[in-house]
Amino acid sequence: MKTNIRFTHQELVEKSKLGDRNSQFLLYEHYVDAMYNVSMRMLCSKEDAEDTVQDSFVEAFKNLGNFRYESTFGSWLKRIVINKSINHLKLKRIPLEPMEDHEYHLTEEPIENVEDLDIEKVKRGIKKLPPGYQQIIHLYLIEGYDHEEIGEVLGISQSTSKSQYHRAKKKLLEIIKEM
Amino acid sequence: MDYFEKHIRDNKALFDEHKADRAKMWSKIELELSNTEPKVVPLWKSPILRVAASVVLLLLLSFLIGITVYDSQQPGGQSNMVSQELMDIDMHYSNLVQHQVQLVKDHPDLSREDKEEFLSFMDELDEEYEVLKLEMQKNLSNERVLEAIIGNYKKRIELIENLLRQINDSKMINDDYGYTL
Numbered sequence: 001m002k003t004n005i006r007f008t009h010q011e012l013v014e015k016s017k018l019g020d021r022n023s024q025f026l027l028y029e030h031y032v033d034a035m036y037n038v039s040m041r042m043l044c045s046k047e048d049a050e051d052t053v054q055d056s057f058v059e060a061f062k063n064l065g066n067f068r069y070e071s072t073f074g075s076w077l078k079r080i081v082i083n084k085s086i087n088h089l090k091l092k093r094i095p096l097e098p099m100e101d102h103e104y105h106l107t108e109e110p111i112e113n114v115e116d117l118d119i120e121k122v123k124r125g126i127k128k129l130p131p132g133y134q135q136i137i138h139l140y141l142i143e144g145y146d147h148e149e150i151g152e153v154l155g156i157s158q159s160t161s162k163s164q165y166h167r168a169k170k171k172l173l174e175i176i177k178e179m
Numbered sequence: 180m181d182y183f184e185k186h187i188r189d190n191k192a193l194f195d196e197h198k199a200d201r202a203k204m205w206s207k208i209e210l211e212l213s214n215t216e217p218k219v220v221p222l223w224k225s226p227i228l229r230v231a232a233s234v235v236l237l238l239l240l241s242f243l244i245g246i247t248v249y250d251s252q253q254p255g256g257q258s259n260m261v262s263q264e265l266m267d268i269d270m271h272y273s274n275l276v277q278h279q280v281q282l283v284k285d286h287p288d289l290s291r292e293d294k295e296e297f298l299s300f301m302d303e304l305d306e307e308y309e310v311l312k313l314e315m316q317k318n319l320s321n322e323r324v325l326e327a328i329i330g331n332y333k334k335r336i337e338l339i340e341n342l343l344r345q346i347n348d349s350k351m352i353n354d355d356y357g358y359t360l
Contacts, residue, residue: 028205036199054204058211117186119193141187142194
């Protein structure tokens with residue numbers, strides 16, 4: 001089954017590789033909203049997200065010949081969007097590395113009744129986190145990246161990614177609890 | 180994965196709260212793609228292909244020169260062989276003809292008129308032979324010219340043989356007459 005998932009939209013991808021504009025448009029229609037949301041979560045700016053997603057699609061279509069179905073087309077495209085978003089943040093000199101623990105006085109208290117947690121509260125809580133923590137929470141919890149992938153994207157080690165994520169999550173839970 | 184993480188991941192679709200301005204973004208993407216169509220690099224601009232083309236051209240020229248030289252040598256060899264063969268034939272027939280002509284000239288039973296008539300035929304055949312010889316130098320591989328030369332020799336010999344036969348016949352008639360007398 002996993003093998004089949006990787007070949008999702010294979011026909012459109014193959015036609016797009018040959019430069020078929022209609023197939024490229026259909027792929028764009030399938031993925032544009034998801035990619036726009038990925039970029040919006042990271043950049044928090046409509047204009048920046050639009051520019052990043054546009055550039056990502058252009059790069060994807062230009063380099064589609066390099067896509068070998070080692071992942072789904074969506075995953076491959078999302079990686080381009082995330083990399084471009086991270087580069088955009090770097091250009092804007094927005095710090096990606098989370099701040100140290102002592103600045104937030106993190107506690108180890110477990111959060112109760114998380115099943116009933118309001119997603120809207122979580123969204124608002126994430127927005128209150130510093131940019132570095134926001135990125136790692138988005139990448140791990142929402143984009144579904146593991147720590148190896150986060151390490152590659154952010155240019156940090158797996159262990160750093162793990163420790164930073166745990167700090168970010170604790171801080172987020174603390175913020176949510178205070179809401 | 181704890182409950183918090185599971186809860187977020189189970190509801191991650193709720194985090195997609197934004198809608199892209201599809202038409203505006205696509206028009207920019209399409210414009211960008213149209214402006215940057217794949218670059219076509221002419222083959223002759225590639226340094227590797229230029230070197231390869233030069234090598235191929237060099238090989239082709241060498242091959243053509245080789246073929247020309249070979250061709251010029253091959254027919255030359257053939258011409259030498261043909262020419263040698265022709266010279267042998269020419270030598271053989273000219274000796275034969277000279278010998279027969281001399282026999283006719285020296286023959287005591289032939290009148291002067293008959294000898295002159297015979298020699299005039301032989302002169303005509305000599306002229307024809309000279310023309311054929313010139314033709315042969317122009318085109319050694321022409322079999323028809325070769326056949327004509329050989330035919331010329333045969334005609335001369337045939338002429339001599341006929342003359343000699345006539346002489347002999349007249350001699351025999353004369354002898355018979357002698358016996359009857």
